[in-house]
Amino acid sequence: MHSALSVVGTRGWIARHKELCQWLAALPWLLPTLLGLLIFTQGATFASLFISFTHWEILILPRWIGLGNYIEAYHLPLFWRTLKNTLYYTALSVPLNVTIAGLLALAMNQKLRGITLFRTLYFLPVVTSTVAVAVVWYWIYNSEFGLLNYVLSLMGITGPPWLASTRWAMPAVIIMSIWKGVGVNMMIFLAGLQDVPKELYEAAEIDGAGSLQRFWHVTVPMVSPTTFFVLVLAVIGSFQVFEQTYVLTQGGPGYATLTLALYIYQQAFQSAHMGFAAALAYVLFAFMLAATLAQFKLQARWVHYG
Amino acid sequence: MDTRLTRRTLLKAAVGTMGVTVLTACAPKTSTPAAVQPTTAPTSVAAEPTVVPPTAVPEQVTLQYYSWPGMAYEDSERSELLDPFEQANPNIKVELSLFPYDEYWDKMLTLAAANNLPDYFGMCPLRYGDWVPMKVLMDLDPFVDKELDKTKFYTEIWDQLRAIFPSDPKLYGLPFRAVIEAIAYNKNAFERAGVAVPSNKDWTWDDFGQIAKQLTLKDAAGKVSQYGASITTSHNWFDAALNCYGGEVLDKMLRKCLLDSERNIETIQMFVDWILKDHLSPNPSELAAMPQPFQTGKLAMTQMLSCQVQEWKKIQEFDWDVWWMPRGPAGLFLYGAPDQVSIWAKTKHPDECLKLLKFANSEQRGIVSVEAGSIPTIKAKAQSEDWLKAGNLDNQRIILDEVPYMKGADFGRGWAEWRSMVMNNELTPAFLGEKPVADAVKSAAQAIQAVLDKVYAG
Numbered sequence: 001m002h003s004a005l006s007v008v009g010t011r012g013w014i015a016r017h018k019e020l021c022q023w024l025a026a027l028p029w030l031l032p033t034l035l036g037l038l039i040f041t042q043g044a045t046f047a048s049l050f051i052s053f054t055h056w057e058i059l060i061l062p063r064w065i066g067l068g069n070y071i072e073a074y075h076l077p078l079f080w081r082t083l084k085n086t087l088y089y090t091a092l093s094v095p096l097n098v099t100i101a102g103l104l105a106l107a108m109n110q111k112l113r114g115i116t117l118f119r120t121l122y123f124l125p126v127v128t129s130t131v132a133v134a135v136v137w138y139w140i141y142n143s144e145f146g147l148l149n150y151v152l153s154l155m156g157i158t159g160p161p162w163l164a165s166t167r168w169a170m171p172a173v174i175i176m177s178i179w180k181g182v183g184v185n186m187m188i189f190l191a192g193l194q195d196v197p198k199e200l201y202e203a204a205e206i207d208g209a210g211s212l213q214r215f216w217h218v219t220v221p222m223v224s225p226t227t228f229f230v231l232v233l234a235v236i237g238s239f240q241v242f243e244q245t246y247v248l249t250q251g252g253p254g255y256a257t258l259t260l261a262l263y264i265y266q267q268a269f270q271s272a273h274m275g276f277a278a279a280l281a282y283v284l285f286a287f288m289l290a291a292t293l294a295q296f297k298l299q300a301r302w303v304h305y306g
Numbered sequence: 307m308d309t310r311l312t313r314r315t316l317l318k319a320a321v322g323t324m325g326v327t328v329l330t331a332c333a334p335k336t337s338t339p340a341a342v343q344p345t346t347a348p349t350s351v352a353a354e355p356t357v358v359p360p361t362a363v364p365e366q367v368t369l370q371y372y373s374w375p376g377m378a379y380e381d382s383e384r385s386e387l388l389d390p391f392e393q394a395n396p397n398i399k400v401e402l403s404l405f406p407y408d409e410y411w412d413k414m415l416t417l418a419a420a421n422n423l424p425d426y427f428g429m430c431p432l433r434y435g436d437w438v439p440m441k442v443l444m445d446l447d448p449f450v451d452k453e454l455d456k457t458k459f460y461t462e463i464w465d466q467l468r469a470i471f472p473s474d475p476k477l478y479g480l481p482f483r484a485v486i487e488a489i490a491y492n493k494n495a496f497e498r499a500g501v502a503v504p505s506n507k508d509w510t511w512d513d514f515g516q517i518a519k520q521l522t523l524k525d526a527a528g529k530v531s532q533y534g535a536s537i538t539t540s541h542n543w544f545d546a547a548l549n550c551y552g553g554e555v556l557d558k559m560l561r562k563c564l565l566d567s568e569r570n571i572e573t574i575q576m577f578v579d580w581i582l583k584d585h586l587s588p589n590p591s592e593l594a595a596m597p598q599p600f601q602t603g604k605l606a607m608t609q610m611l612s613c614q615v616q617e618w619k620k621i622q623e624f625d626w627d628v629w630w631m632p633r634g635p636a637g638l639f640l641y642g643a644p645d646q647v648s649i650w651a652k653t654k655h656p657d658e659c660l661k662l663l664k665f666a667n668s669e670q671r672g673i674v675s676v677e678a679g680s681i682p683t684i685k686a687k688a689q690s691e692d693w694l695k696a697g698n699l700d701n702q703r704i705i706l707d708e709v710p711y712m713k714g715a716d717f718g719r720g721w722a723e724w725r726s727m728v729m730n731n732e733l734t735p736a737f738l739g740e741k742p743v744a745d746a747v748k749s750a751a752q753a754i755q756a757v758l759d760k761v762y763a764g
Contacts, residue, residue, distance in 0.1 A: 058418065059418055059419065059441070059442065072760070077753070078753065144596060165591055165738075166734070251727075253734050254731050254734035254740075270412075270722060272415060
């Protein structure tokens with residue numbers, strides 16, 4: 001009698017708290033991932049926030065210094081130099097990457113025999129290791145024996161000493177980054193293009209719109225959500241540029257390619273200034289957050305949903 | 307019986323699985339049975355025979371030895387040091403692990419933070435100044451005082467290490483070799499230019515510049531086909547060259563940057579003019595594009611580290627040799643630095659590590675593992691015919707004769723940051739002609755001082 005009553009009581013409780021019970025049922029399956037995220041990602045994130053307010057050099061115990069690291073960064077000319085380099089990289093690489101990816105997507109959005117092969121070829125650099133790609137490009141850029149300057153010489157142009165030039169080193173890094181990363185944006189744009197209803201093109205054609213007008217008045221607005229998505233990710237990715245500069249130039253020559261992410265790495269893992277590096281990481285995060293928020297704020301002006 | 311898989315069943319299975327997993331992970335380790343210890347029979351008043359305890363078997367010990375290629379080579383380190391040592395000490399095994407140089411220091415820092423350093427490891431003067439304050443290196447002065455006959459060693463090489471940390475000048479590593487700077491010259495290049503090879507031990511940097519100008523040749527198109535020398539900001543020669551002109555980079559306590567003195571600015575201007583006006587050296591961009599410029603015959607002369615003899619002795623395209631570094635108005639100063647091994651202060655096997663260290667510094671060790679051109683700290687080894695002939699050079703003796711003039715490169719705390727990263731990057735625009743020398747030097751001095759202030763603030 002009692003057990004029957006308790007079963008009825010339990011069932012009633014479950015019925016009244018259906019959502020909670022569903023959540024509790026899912027919890028054991030989610031727990032491994034949640035714990036991993038909490039300990040190794042969020043935990044590390046909050047730990048580094050604390051570390052950014054300390055002076056800590058690995059084996060010397062952390063010492064609380066409040067905003068000392070942030071103030072030091074503010075007064076350090078090299079910090080502003082790395083920020084300038086990072087913004088330079090972003091200002092050049094993002095528009096080029098997005099534009100080239102969009103144009104490639106338009107080209108790949110054709111029903112032609114063998115188009116899949118071309119899509120694969122453009123996507124191949126994306127799945128190749130950045131380090132391996134950088135090593136190959138290191139030799140392509142060699143001013144004495146490199147392929148690029150050889151091709152330029154055939155056109156009567158004397159190529160610059162790419163990676164060894166304070167003027168050309170960053171453009172060289174950008175070119176390599178675009179070559180490596182344009183494929184993934186191309187695929188995203190391709191998906192967006194294939195989602196545009198054909199009726200809109202037909203209607204525009206009936207109304208007498210030419211191909212350029214159809215592109216400008218149908219394609220561009222309809223693909224604008226995809227463009228926005230690609231832009232946000234490209235900006236965030238550009239602020240974090242690291243592997244290319246680490247392998248190609250190590251931040252040189254003369255700091256020309258020293259980006260904030262590479263500087264953070266050098267400060268943390270080569271110079272063991274953990275507190276200072278953590279502060280720089282949060283400054284970088286603040287810039288990325290500001291850029292992303294600005295993009296979200298501005299999207300209402302040019303992104304068309306539905 | 308209802309065998310449908312319900313949500314309740316699934317939930318029970320999940321919780322049960324997790325519970326088993328947790329319990330298994332938390333199960334106390336079953337202790338291994340203690341080894342049977344030999345027991346001594348209690349002595350008693352009665353005249354019973356005394357039981358003699360069995361001889362204690364030395365504990366089998368494995369030492370972890372970490373280093374990088376260049377500091378140690380697997381084959382020669384094994385054949386000349388580790389295998390003979392293990393034969394002489396059957397209870398000690400040494401596991402050698404080599405890592406690429408850059409990766410090595412990241413790894414060692416991580417291991418230090420985890421309190422899990424290898425017992426015995428390679429150390430170099432560039433990093434020594436940062437590692438001493440970490441208090442993870444064993445003080446080897448007691449060992450040296452007790453076990454080594456100092457008269458048999460180049461103790462001036464040991465003193466180079468002490469000078470890196472003047473506030474704590476103990477030996478926290480024991481150098482087993484030193485590398486020293488010398489001038490390498492291409493005999494065929496001298497012949498092509500019709501210039502006599504260096505023969506004056508007391509030649510100056512001005513003489514060097516004059517000779518390098520004569521050695522710089524251009525092809526029919528006006529492009530330089532052979533440079534007289536290479537002028538860089540490398541610590542391997544640059545800092546000592548400034549000393550030759552009476553300048554300093556840091557003060558004696560290695561805390562204040564003195565790079566922006568008028569004397570230094572004049573000296574650096576001279577080197578920059580050699581590149582930009584006289585074109586006797588490629589600029590940094592051009593040099594970066596030349597793989598192995600001396601070995602490929604692009605440079606008639608170059609500053610070289612003596613350990614490079616090991617690799618360059620394979621050059622067959624031309625004849626070459628070494629000569630004295632040039633001197634300046636303030637005298638002869640040339641770069642030289644010890645390579646050493648250190649022992650982890652918290653190693654569980656200090657005695658075994660010190661045995662290995664003693665063996666590594668004995669005459670039983672061969673010279674191949676020390677690398678041709680690198681100077682063994684053991685005098686007998688360095689002055690042996692084997693070493694003097696190891697590089698196939700007529701003038702290899704000069705490398706030994708230069709030892710009294712060797713000077714480090716102000717290795718101290720933060721060296722890797724202020725010297726490798728900051729100073730080189732700050733001066734490069736001047737060497738490319740993109741910034742006036744005085745501005746670049748002053749900017750470098752400020753940036754270097756900022757680094758020093760930060761490292762010493764801790």
